[in-house]
Amino acid sequence: MIIAVDGPAASGKGTIARALAKRYGLPHLDTGLLYRAVAATVLREELDPEKEADAVAACDFPDSLLDDPWLRTDDVGKVASVVSAHPLVRASLLQRQRRFAGQPGGAVLDGRDIGTVIAPDADVKLFVKATPAIRARRRHDELRRNGANVSYDRVLADIRARDERDSRRADAPMRQADDAALLDTSFLSIDAAVQRAVELVEARKAAQA
Numbered sequence: 001m002i003i004a005v006d007g008p009a010a011s012g013k014g015t016i017a018r019a020l021a022k023r024y025g026l027p028h029l030d031t032g033l034l035y036r037a038v039a040a041t042v043l044r045e046e047l048d049p050e051k052e053a054d055a056v057a058a059c060d061f062p063d064s065l066l067d068d069p070w071l072r073t074d075d076v077g078k079v080a081s082v083v084s085a086h087p088l089v090r091a092s093l094l095q096r097q098r099r100f101a102g103q104p105g106g107a108v109l110d111g112r113d114i115g116t117v118i119a120p121d122a123d124v125k126l127f128v129k130a131t132p133a134i135r136a137r138r139r140h141d142e143l144r145r146n147g148a149n150v151s152y153d154r155v156l157a158d159i160r161a162r163d164e165r166d167s168r169r170a171d172a173p174m175r176q177a178d179d180a181a182l183l184d185t186s187f188l189s190i191d192a193a194v195q196r197a198v199e200l201v202e203a204r205k206a207a208q209a
Contacts, residue, residue: 007128031111115177
């Protein structure tokens with residue numbers, strides 16, 4: 001069973017994807033980490049994330065980089081949103097993601113174009129969303145817990161800018177797949193959101209039986 005979980009930053013899609021992977025005994029891939037790895041490589045090698053050739057040159061990174069905690073920082077995330085807009089970067093990482101999705105037994109992948117591009121034939125597709133204000137509050141709280149001194153207004157502006165880039169890029173823009181179930185986590189606790197996701201997966205499985 002392949003489960004595709006898409007949605008914008010801080011919507012809860014990663015938490016939900018990890019919970020589904022654990023429940024159904026499937027491997028999980030946070031595909032955003034691939035783009036964060038490209039971004040981290042760009043930063044470390046002092047390349048220009050706006051230049052597609054520089055970003056493509058940073059795509060040849062070792063799998064071990066995906067375990068680096070630095071990838072989950074806000075600075076890397078901002079650059080990841082820039083490099084992910086380059087068509088050749090997305091093409092370079094496409095097969096890597098499809099191989100993961102196509103492994104025996106299936107997998108859970110979360111990102112922004114899983115159900116539309118990476119695994120359009122996924123057995124279950126979810127699109128997880130929340131309001132920009134609530135997502136910014138979640139991200140701001142997370143950053144503050146990690147010691148970052150950043151204002152809520154700046155985080156909200158970054159969230160909106162990333163949404164704009166992700167939804168308007170020419171190649172594989174973020175959008176809800178036509179056959180994806182919508183899950184709005186704006187006013188749900190983590191446990192409630194996960195439970196709702198499980199219900200949606202089970203409903204889709206029952207419909208396909």
